[in-house]
Amino acid sequence: MSTLPVSSLLHSLQHQRKPLNHRATSLALISLIVVSFYIFFVARPSLDLAPIALRSDALGHAGSTHPSHPQDKDDPPPSSRLFRLPSDSQRKTVAVSNVNRPQVTLDESQELAAVAAFVAALPQNMIPRSIDPSKPIDPQLVLDFDTRSPRAADEVNQIVKHVWARYPVMLFTKLHHAHSREVRRIVSNLDLRPPPVVIEVDQREDSDVLIPLLHRLTSSTDLPLMLIGGKPVGSMDTIRDLNESGKLHKLITNAGAVIDGAKKKKGH
DSSP states (O other): OOOOOHHHHHHHHHHHHHHHHHHHHHHHHHHHHHHHHIIIIIIOOOOOOOOEEOOSOTTOOTTOOOOOOOOOTTSOOGGGOEEOOOOHHHHHHHHHHHHTSOOOOOOHHHHHHHHHHHHHHOTTOOOOTTSOTTSOOOHHHHOSSOTTSTTHHHHHHHHHHHHHHHOSEEEEEOSSOHHHHHHHHHHHTTOOBSOOEEEEGGGSTTHHHHHHHHHHHHOOOSSOEEEETTEEOOOHHHHHHHHHHTHHHHHHHHTTOBTTHHHHHHHO
């Protein structure tokens, strides 16, 4: 009985493995094609994005701190609501239904809150110069949700509460103006927490429309304008009298701000 050399035997086995390797590779490739075809053309998985958050804070203001505002767990404000992008059919249905729905109407206090929140949120938020400040502003210009939605009125009420809780004291002033400097000094000496929001109106590109708009909404006739809890305090003489009598402190405290709160926070 003849015996093959070891080298010849190994050479023979290698030739036998090559067809097997090619066959296994071909089967794996075919399986991958079949699975891919099933996933994309039969199963058709949803490609909707995962829930993401809207902008972190529609009412944010650089350099300021804000108190937390209690919200209904089942009904968060628009600025923190999570959403999933709707399908094309859902978008079309919502768009058609809302086009036929009247836009939410703002009274003067709601309009003031919406404008205040808009200008305080970002420095680049400007009221369009094309508007007529003597007439109610288009809500869609200053609100970041669909003002024709069924929940628009509820969302407006949430924003009114939210903005004055975050900004208990707001000042609309002129940068180089004696009365504006005086009111800024009065408020600065109180060391409020959260700190007051100061809008230098005459430094803004929309000052031509913002000033008469504020006058209409607050019945004021000049700047500076002080808002405490969303309510205009009055003229500079009134602000002085309230400050000297101590009543200004009470108004500010009732609005939710803490006098000397900034000092206490630094002390911690």
